[in-house]
Amino acid sequence: FRHLKRMIRLGVDALEIDTFLPSVCHSKNHPHKPGANIIQAKLDFFREARAVAKRLNPDFALIGETMLPEARSVLDAFLSFRYFQEDGVIHRYLFPELREQAVTVGNYGYDQINKALQLGLGVDTQIWGLRTTVLEGCPELARYIGEVNRFRRKYASLLMHGLFRDTVGASVTGDVFYSVIEGAKGEKALVLRNPHERAIRVTARLD
Secondary structure, eight states: OHHHHHHHHTTOOEEEETTOOOOEEOOTTSSSOTTEEOHHHHHHHHHHHHHHHHHHOTTOEEEESSOOGGGGGTOSEEOOEEEOSTTHHHHHHHOTTOOOEEEEEOTTOHHHHHHHHHHTOEEEEOOTTTOSOHHHHOHHHHHHHHHHHHHHHHTHHHHTTOEEOTTTTEEEESSOEEEEEEOTTSOEEEEEEOOSSSOOOOEEEEO
């Protein structure tokens, strides 16, 4: 609950609950038999956690990694897809109606954040090995995510509510990745992403 409250104070919109599946617990210090299935305990805990979060921010969301039917009473949404590689753009293009999509960002994964910006997707932070928040594990990465999120909100029609159009209507020369996003009001944006550490000269045109 302390973690929930801290994240909400920092302005975080949602948290994902990993591996929300039936599981057994062998702790001798818990009020159940060793080896008992603790899914009901999980449901009870997150029902209370969700109530705590909603009191602080009615729009805050707890999101599940899996779509366990029983969890629908205690969680607000489920992630349908994460982008680990470039071929994730195919999924983004084919299923624009699936809004529950995010780019996974690990330790110092700056280019993953850039990829999220290119695809018009949110960021799912996973700080592997540190067992801590992104703010504690990689503070400069947290600041960069904040900058990108402010940029996305400023152009929300394109970068939050828009449709990913792959590269349709764009012409780009130069060693960069690029994408076209169509806004909710019909406007279009061409997003360029330089995957290199050096500056790249490009020419770009959008219909």
